[in-house]
Amino acid sequence: MLDLTYETPKPKVIAGAKHDWELVIGMEVHAQVSSKAKLFSGASTQFGAEPNSNVAFVDAAMPGMLPVINEFCVEQAVRTGLGLKAEIHLKSAFDRKNYFYPDLPQGYQISQLYEPIVGEGEILVDMGPGVARKVRIERIHLEQDAGKSIHDMDPHMSFVDLNRTGVALMEIVSRPDIRGPEEAAAYVTKLRQILRYLGTCDGNMQNGNLRADVNVSVCRPGDYERYQETQDFGHLGTRCEIKNMNSMRFIQAAIEYEARRQIKILEEGGEVVQETRLYDPDKGETRSMRSKEEAHDYRYFPCPDLLPLEIEQAWVDDIAANLPELPDEKKARFMGDYGLTEYDASVLTADTTSAGYFEQVVAACDDGKLAANWVINELFGRLKTDEKDISESPLSPAQLGGIIELIKSDTISGKIAKDLFEIVYTEGGDPAQIVEERGMKQVTDTGAIEAALDQIIADNPAQVEKAKVNPKLAGWFVGQVMKATGGKANPKAVNDLVQAKLGL
């Protein structure tokens, strides 16, 4: 496998009224575990079900009900940890986080504060070819999601939907290693990509299956390096946490706004107050939700209903052995095996469906570079026009591979191939057969091309004279020959002949 080395991206610098500032960002991503059943009850996790239809007695916190861990959710957390090259804790434990809210029926969330299931790992966040930020993962823990309170359906009442209550979440906590709004979005993108590769979270942000809390602080250039040397947070600024964001665009906008807000306060001689803030996408600003003093005292303590979670190394090894190929590995392999550029390899490995499609095309045509060009430039472009996903492509990998085969064998020209692509895309069919039936084969017979060219030269003596003075006009003759042959002439052969005949 190709061993890729990356340059570290420059941190984003914001020029304040007085001087420059840098950003320091840490993220807590809540990823819903892909699992049919909830973390501690057998209730379904199906999205969009009738309100309060996926609720077990445990979820509704009926008296005397007890949680029982869903082993599959544990497996998914372990798989995620392995995918992030993280330390797996063979012993972890659950704690209760106590607070009152109607959509939290137990009055506590079962989480893992003191002993999370996954420890330190890392994510390589791609910031363009050859540039990537290594973001350290501090921990991943399993916890229950809350339900949904609905306050705008009735003027006097609030409604509660417990379908989401008790659904398993992984909270993935990063170190403050992210240095700008774009990096933050790229971090979430990369994390989501890995989770999807692993099949441990569908990453659907719209449905709230992936949400991010973002911790933002600002510091002067140089401060962050001092923090890195000492791991002393004292070198960094006071942070604010922006809660619960479920769009890449909002994440960037919120960080940008929040950084400027903090810079303004600091430059005016004020102090940033540590607090939790909410982003208002309509106004494009963050506002205070609660200050540190108002912060809940969650009274964490070990959940007495659950024994410490102990898993075996052999089980972890088994999960590790069956881990799918991950984005970084796949990208390196595509570059190494198919000679793709990092950019093309990145595009093709963005998701496993695209990557899989691409590899099937390669299998059909045995040319990685051509396959990459056609998938990225033609197919993705065409699908985008139709607002279709790669999984909905009317063109099969075998069909696209067939088209590329025809190009490789000089049976059709690149231009004809584009027409053929459109025909197969819209009408279907076997590319080779279509070429045969519709007479789209490329003319490589120099005799025929020569005859056509001779005729054109004979008909246009003035142009011939001009071309001898200005060789650029040779293109005009090439175009005329192509026109005369219905575009099927081999462009290279035409070009060579034109050059020879005109004595250029």
Place this chain on the structure above:
Amino acid sequence: MADLNQLTIAEARDKLRAGEVTSAELTEACLQAVEGAGALNAFVHNTPEIAREQAKAADARIAKGDAPAMCGIPLGIKDLFCTKHVPSQAASKILDGFKPEYESTVTQNLFDAGAVMLGKLNMDEFAMGSSNETSVYGNAVNPWRRGNDDTPLTPGGSSGGSAAAVAADLCLAATGTDTGGSIRQPAAFVGITGIKPTYGRCSRWGIVAFASSLDQAGPMTKDVRDAAIMLEAMCGHDPKDSTSADIPVPDFEAMLTGDIKGKKIGVPKEYRMEGMPAEIEKLWADGTEMLKAAGAEIVDISLPHTKYALPAYYVIAPAEASSNLARYDGVRYGHRAKLAQGDGITEMYEKTRAEGFGHEVQRRVMVGTYVLSAGFYDAYYNRARKVRTLIKRDFEDVFAQGIDAILTPATPSAAFGLGEMSEADPVAMYLNDVFTVTVNLAGLPGISVPAGLDKQGLPLGLQLIGRPWEEGDLLNCAYALEQASGFVAKPGKWW
């Protein structure tokens, strides 16, 4: 047939199997006894229809020769157990009108074995109390009285209704739960047997939680044999309770040989408390002699961290309770306060919980919230957990020395008068648990056996503490003690 309600489980089982009585007859006798015992306030909800139906089904099973030991036996069920479609309120106003859609594992186990439910039994609210006086239904009353004095006495708590009902022969036996002594103390106060098994022996699923790491269900019975029979039917692994142990349940009754020759019985010096009544001191000494006479070897032992047990318990239990009781918020079931115009969710919580919880429950919720709060957690909760570990180690050490069981008094006094302690400092009431809480903190099995009467004619109990998962041996020691003490006294009927 008269007085069928006075039978033990074993006697009734044998008569049922012999066809001498039917479960229907037993059940009617008990229902009548319950009917006539309103003054004891032991039952808070009667279920005669269910009882008669279950008795009929039991008789059919017995007729077919398919009769487990508990088949056809009429029982009372502590109100802490959720019983399907039957009010289950933990004697609290906050669960007003609550009828579960599910059956607790323990009661289901009993019903699967053919047992008959007469109704739900009084208790301290959420099992928090030692006198039954915190019940929303008012206290149950001890069927025993002091000599000629008719001062009403406490049946103990929290399983006071269970204790009163069994002692007064309203049922053949009852379920109890024990978080800090709630089976053993009331059993001692009314002269019956009560065992708290090893933590994890009985499923907690469907039992309203007080302090999850301490709560255990157990039987309250007329004698040790019944305790063995009923415990076997109640317990067993339950995948719905993660703390339930997946280990086999032995035939406890078969282990009652009465032979304890060569057994080492430890007598811990730390349980000899200052100011302990002479009668308790004497009872303990008598018990020691009885076990010695039965062939056991008596060993003086030390459990050095005993004195820290009560404070640690009164940190850990309220801490867990404060969290366990958070679900009673008026949102989904039970009591919800009437709200004023403009009241929001916070007012709903505050008013509901202020109205729904009694004072003792409120006190413990507040204590628990305090000890878990940021800044106090280490000083209280974490320190209490460390103490708990030390207490557990104390027991492990003596068991490692070859001690088979430990003999202590069950309670620091005989049953006290209702109201006598309710005005006192709550800590004085908490002292009732001084001999019993260590067992819960260590997760060990403990049994209270009646061993004598005090000079006012009130029963006194001794406690035996066993090795984890060795309830069979423990019951056998208790059986030997029961045989030796020959305790047969019953309260005179005044109700």
